[in-house]
Amino acid sequence: MSGRLKLAAFFSIHFLACSSFASAQQQAIGAPPEALNMKLVGSSDLQARSAYQPTIHHQGDRWIAYIGHHGGSDEIPAPVNPQNGKAEPNGTSIVDVTDPAQPKYLRHLPGQEGKYESGGAQMVRICDGKSLPKGDRSAVYMLRTFGGAAHEIWNVADPANPVLVTRIAGLKDTHKNWWECDTGIAFLVSGAPDWRTRRMTQVYDLSDPAHPQKIRDFGLPGQEPGSTGAVPTELHGPISTGPSGNRVYFGYGTNKAGILQIVDREKLLNGPKEPTPDNLRLPEIARLAMSAFNGAHTVFPMPGMPIAEFARDKDGKTRDIVMIVNEAILNECNEPRQMVWFADVTVENRPMMISNYTVPEASGTFCERGGRFGAHSSNESMAPVFYKKMAFIAFFNAGVRALDIRDPYHPKEVGHFIPAITAATDKRCVKIDGKDRCKVAIQTNNVETDERGYIYIVDRANTGLHILELTGPARAVAGLQ
Amino acid sequence: MPRWPFIAFLTVALGALSGAAAYQHAPPRQHEGNGVWQEISWPFPRDGWPAGRAFRCRTAACGGEVELYVRPKMGFCKCDRGVADDNEVDRVADLDLMSQHFAPLAPGDVVHVADMPGRVRAYELRMPDGLQRTAIGLAVSRRCDLLVAVAHGRGDAPEVRRAALASLASREMTRWMMAAMEER
Numbered sequence: 001m002s003g004r005l006k007l008a009a010f011f012s013i014h015f016l017a018c019s020s021f022a023s024a025q026q027q028a029i030g031a032p033p034e035a036l037n038m039k040l041v042g043s044s045d046l047q048a049r050s051a052y053q054p055t056i057h058h059q060g061d062r063w064i065a066y067i068g069h070h071g072g073s074d075e076i077p078a079p080v081n082p083q084n085g086k087a088e089p090n091g092t093s094i095v096d097v098t099d100p101a102q103p104k105y106l107r108h109l110p111g112q113e114g115k116y117e118s119g120g121a122q123m124v125r126i127c128d129g130k131s132l133p134k135g136d137r138s139a140v141y142m143l144r145t146f147g148g149a150a151h152e153i154w155n156v157a158d159p160a161n162p163v164l165v166t167r168i169a170g171l172k173d174t175h176k177n178w179w180e181c182d183t184g185i186a187f188l189v190s191g192a193p194d195w196r197t198r199r200m201t202q203v204y205d206l207s208d209p210a211h212p213q214k215i216r217d218f219g220l221p222g223q224e225p226g227s228t229g230a231v232p233t234e235l236h237g238p239i240s241t242g243p244s245g246n247r248v249y250f251g252y253g254t255n256k257a258g259i260l261q262i263v264d265r266e267k268l269l270n271g272p273k274e275p276t277p278d279n280l281r282l283p284e285i286a287r288l289a290m291s292a293f294n295g296a297h298t299v300f301p302m303p304g305m306p307i308a309e310f311a312r313d314k315d316g317k318t319r320d321i322v323m324i325v326n327e328a329i330l331n332e333c334n335e336p337r338q339m340v341w342f343a344d345v346t347v348e349n350r351p352m353m354i355s356n357y358t359v360p361e362a363s364g365t366f367c368e369r370g371g372r373f374g375a376h377s378s379n380e381s382m383a384p385v386f387y388k389k390m391a392f393i394a395f396f397n398a399g400v401r402a403l404d405i406r407d408p409y410h411p412k413e414v415g416h417f418i419p420a421i422t423a424a425t426d427k428r429c430v431k432i433d434g435k436d437r438c439k440v441a442i443q444t445n446n447v448e449t450d451e452r453g454y455i456y457i458v459d460r461a462n463t464g465l466h467i468l469e470l471t472g473p474a475r476a477v478a479g480l481q
Numbered sequence: 482m483p484r485w486p487f488i489a490f491l492t493v494a495l496g497a498l499s500g501a502a503a504y505q506h507a508p509p510r511q512h513e514g515n516g517v518w519q520e521i522s523w524p525f526p527r528d529g530w531p532a533g534r535a536f537r538c539r540t541a542a543c544g545g546e547v548e549l550y551v552r553p554k555m556g557f558c559k560c561d562r563g564v565a566d567d568n569e570v571d572r573v574a575d576l577d578l579m580s581q582h583f584a585p586l587a588p589g590d591v592v593h594v595a596d597m598p599g600r601v602r603a604y605e606l607r608m609p610d611g612l613q614r615t616a617i618g619l620a621v622s623r624r625c626d627l628l629v630a631v632a633h634g635r636g637d638a639p640e641v642r643r644a645a646l647a648s649l650a651s652r653e654m655t656r657w658m659m660a661a662m663e664e665r
Contacts, residue, residue: 115560116560117559117560118560118561197568228583229580229582229583230577230581230582231571231572256529292527292528292529330556433663434663
């Protein structure tokens with residue numbers, strides 16, 4: 001063979017090898033999950049509904065998972081509920097996970113009609129009546145969104161038979177609420193009709209869930225009714241540290257121009273409430289403006305983290321950290337990488353990014369697998385089992401990633417789990433020369449943990465719920481037996 | 482038999498095909514709308530979206546000098562709702578690239594551009610140098626994607642609007658906008 005032929009043969013073989021490697025990364029039905037230091041314990045198909053927020057609640061001697069759903073798809077706008085044989089718009093799945101190896105699907109509570117983010121009931125939070133200052137002590141309250149139209153509160157003391165308590169309606173959008181169970185104060189992500197943004201904050205006193213009391217509307221100056229000029233990035237979701245921490249962390253943006261806003265909770269609740277620019281500015285302590293390339297889906301506070309490296313320093317041994325998770329929204333890497341950032345907010349008026357984390361794309365050729373690749377959300381439970389030690393990040397087609405965050409200046413991945421696809425997994429498409437080219441891949445959307453140390457991940461592309469546990473070295477990071 | 486002539490032929494053929502494809506997809510540098518629009522370089526620093534296309538018209542048909550900026554914003558629209566109200570135009574139409582300070586002159590109107598529905602609205606812009614300009618903001622959508630345009634000039638709002646919409650309705654621009662919205 002001549003030298004030129006050898007060269008051509010080499011490139012041909014290389015090309016073929018690379019192609020087959022890439023197609024080997026495509027997920028196949030029946031293939032085993034991809035995992036490191038994480039193990040599948042149990043699963044539920046969630047009636048093949050696109051899933052968003054899971055919230056796990058210890059309810060008496062049972063553990064109940066409440067899972068919010070996006071609206072249905074073009075092909076199946078209202079999947080059939082096998083429990084009653086009826087087509088129901090996606091809403092809330094209620095699953096008994098007391099035995100995580102054998103989850104029992106209790107009830108599907110329909111949501112608003114509508115497809116994708118326009119319907120369903122994607123957000124859900126739970127508070128016991130006995131923890132709320134004016135709640136019915138025998139009740140367990142579920143706060144959920146009803147599409148973009150309303151917030152609803154249900155009594156789920158009997159989780160298989162929820163009873164509607166109240167509804168806050170007349171909105172143009174909703175999203176990722178926060179509810180303080182010890183005070184009843186709720187930071188509702190709403191679209192008040194007269195505001196210039198689709199999503200802002202409505203602060204409510206839900207200490208008596210049957211009688212919601214509005215405290216105020218809140219947002220960034222420029223979003224309020226009657227203002228002119230540029231409209232700041234819309235809200236994604238807040239997390240409050242309650243009266244003791246006296247801070248509310250607001251994340252604005254999705255995959256663009258994110259903002260972390262640090263707010264004095266007491267001034268927010270008790271300051272002047274008319275939504276003027278000055279009144280909106282008053283409770284703000286600081287803002288961290290992020291790159292135009294990244295948004296802020298989740299802003300998860302971890303105050304007072306001891307940093308081993310700084311242990312012998314006379315000052316700054318502990319740091320207040322906020323983990324900021326971006327959200328990828330476009331399929332097959334058609335946007336800047338959305339990832340995880342850690343901000344040191346110890347000096348509150350000078351917050352600073354200190355580190356970041358992403359899944360290496362080449363570790364799974366994730367840009368070629370189909371669907372979204374990038375971060376979306378983190379667990380939000382502050383239960384001691386994982387808090388300030390480990391974080392779990394939903395990373396769409398890269399599954400869930402377990403991070404050791406004990407040193408937030410140097411977060412490192414210690415485990416991951418990418419569920420297998422099933423016949424229910426929905427396709428995700430991109431346009432190629434004007435035509436849809438579709439692939440089927442897992443789309444791990446949201447993640448939550450419980451006090452027992454189980455990790456719950458749910459899929460946006462209809463693959464259901466997977467309950468996981470840590471194994472090996474990852475278990476040791478959390479201090480689990 | 483030597484194989485290099487075959488390899489050389491393949492190289493030339495591939496080059497020719499690439500050239501033809503590049504020519505087909507190259508954006509027009511000038512197009513006829515209502516008056517002659519000259520394409521200029523995108524004048525704004527990088528932000529969250531890739532740069533779009535910018536044009537200038539200096540003829541009387543545009544009512545004096547008008548500049549027009551157009552670009553897609555993929556994934557930035559509420560998929561089922563589309564551009565439902567004027568607040569959405571205020572929020573997305575790229576007016577803030579020129580100035581943070583703008584005020585609507587009137588409620589907007591429904592518009593269709595390149596077969597996409599949306600809204601158009603007139604504004605008064607206060608430029609960083611203190612001068613006032615008239616601007617037209619436009620946002621149309623297809624599914625979850627937006628196409629936005631903003632035009633500004635010294636003429637009155639109806640004139641700037643007429644010139645901008647005529648430009649966007651030209652065959653070349655329509656073809657480019659439709660292709661740009663397909664690119665993902």
